[in-house]
Amino acid sequence: MDKKIFDMGPIDIAWCPGCGDYGILNAVKQTMAELEIPPEKFVIVSGIGQAAKLPHYIRSNFFNGLHGRSIPPATAIKATNPDLVVIAESGDGDIYGEGGNHFIHAMRRNPDITVIVHDNMVYGLTKGQASPTSREGFKTPVQVEGVILKPFNPIAVSIANGASFVARASITDIPGTVKILKQAIQHKGFSIVDLFQPCVTFNKLNTYQWFRENSYYLEDSYDPHDRIEALKRAFEEDKFPLGVFYVEERKTFEESNMAYEVDKTPLYKRDVDLKKLSNLVESMKKG
């Protein structure tokens, strides 16, 4: 499939020149093209922030909801229509901060969705404050003497908390990112891809060069089925490993849901069983 199918034509894009988001947009289009998933067959759910504007720049079904709230609708969309490919994407502040509770509980549910987090270690749209992944000491207009909070470790949290596919990519390598995104989407279950992306305007510390110098790919011999080993690698932060940390085959939320136990018809196609309703009401005679 030619990735041009996803082009929006001449539109005004709200990202700064040189922003890592352009690379992510490009990688997502390339991924969908290589997986032969046309615009009508997938939904991108996003929250709020510069990252969350991505669905406006790619032909697709999209649900651009509230800040921090991309994962709950994504879970429900997949449960309603399991035939759709569902991607939730937003920034690190959105998914790890505002939406942190959804993030940690959705992975326990294991819906078959892919969560892509643009991780630039800073807040962009609100102009440069610290994000959950900002490094200690990072100075901002709010954290004036530097960040004193420990950075959030999305990879370790995801591995420890039941995510069935955990990966990190860096947009400094688009082909490498496409390879990881493809696996994430193809994985049946909750996939999280923490995607390094430089913010050229508000983060002068974690630049293209910094991400290149401070990351490396997990070696070919690495086995992503060993959870303890995966956790060990997740704690490496002097140089960040890239690649697939952890994979687990597990029943998805949709597969194990009672609603689909007897009948596989997607919810949106279902009718009310009026006979059963009548029987249920009849049973109320007995109380």
Add this chain to the structure above:
Amino acid sequence: MELKDDVSVVLCGEAGQGIQTVERFLTRVLKFDGFNVYATKEYMSRVRGGFNSTEIRVSSKNIKSFVSKIDILVTLKKGSIQHLKDRLSKDTLILSEKENAEDDYPFVEMPFTQIATEIGDKIFSNVVAVGSISAILNVDFETIESYLREFFARKGDEIVNKNIEAARKGYDLGLNLVKTGKIKVSIKKDDAVKNDLIFDGATAIGLGALAGGCNFISSYPMTPSTGILTFLSEHAKEFGIVAEQAEDEISAINMAIGAWYAGSRAMVTTAGGGFALMVEGMSLAGMIESPLVVNLGQRPAPATGLPTRTEQGDLLFALYSGHGEFPKILLAPGTLEDAFYLTQKAFYFADKFQVPVIILSDQYLVDSYYNVKNLDLPKNQPQKFVVETTKDYKRYALSKNGISPRGIPGGEGLVDVDSDEHDESGHITEDLDLRVRMVDKRLKKFDSIKAEIIPPELIGSPKYDTIVVGWGSTYPAIRESIEKIGDKSMAFLYFKQVYPLHPDTKRYLQSAKKRIIVENNATSQFGHVVKAETGIDFDVKILKYNGMPFSVEELVSRLKESR
């Protein structure tokens, strides 16, 4: 003592002692025997201990409201009498074990526990009590026996027989009171009642949701709305419903909106505190024009308030929920039947107008039981308003009535929705002229909504001098009170849709010489809505906000004073 036509039996004990079991058994047994029955409970926010009580009202007529009088009190714990002393009179017959009785309160000793222990376990004491009360109320023992036989069938013959023995011994005890002239109750039985339905408000809402085509519920447990989540979860497999306990209310409402987006018919159920977390989601539904059904079970607030009690304190909160300006619909059932029909209707409204619909129930409604003749079940599938999309589909196509055909993803077209202001295709925009057109489009839906407002019901003569206005769960108590007063110049106007208001509202109020409003809150919130919409104020506001519902006696007296 002789009681005719209407008896209130109250059982009081501690949480975890099995009062709910007694309530369950008695309400069923009474109905099976042909009695009109009503039950409601008041309870403390705890799992064990404290004082909980259940009122079971038995009557020659169909009754749906709470009375404060207690004709027969059954105490299951020391202190029950103190807990309920304001509702006792010299005529109250207190049935109690010796150790649960109190000085200055004459009682008839009922050795429930002793009998139960003789049968083999004090656990049977509740069934002994059921037997005694049934005998006093003149229930045929066979009715009790066949109920217990069926209820305990799965537990084996021994359990069945022991329960029947316990009921029998309790029944004989009760019969003895009747024979010795301690009490005589005469209430008319009606064979037709045997075929009535019996359920509570939570079940009524759950059944209404099923009839409305609900196939997705995401919620966080919170009293008094948990029963609706439980009901739909219990029937999830049978009806093919996704029933999910979300990590918080924010997730719950965002899931529900996502579910509608993809083609489900979703609802959330919560109470005021949980709804507070949902209001951003309300606003999202308003902006992306998503259908949504919310059951807001009210309880006394602010904050955690009185978690297990009742109040109508969230009307204005619901009305103004969600930042920004967008249409919504508020419904407020007053009876179990209305709880069913309005919940069903909520799905129709939500889907047709693409707006959030809030059902304002409360602890009183949700926890009340009574026998209901029947429910008018849908003959056909619920009407659905989802369209097939074509290649050029635009989710927010500007239309004459403001309603854009709603497609779902998976068809030929792309379905794009955005919480930002957006253009017709759903893409983010800062075109300020377009912003105005989009606001106008969303608000224009009010016109279509107004054409289908559920009118208020006038109960009583249309030639009234005094009009009494009520909404939601106060309906049965107001109605029964006005009937008791018997003043033909007083009529009752019952609102089951509290927003937007029906255009006849003004005319109804203008025709009255005196206007009284009755609300289970401290500030007359519906009075504010009525005044804002009609300019008309009420002469008298009868308000109650101690966490309890209005009793018939109290309303009779306050309405008489207000005439």
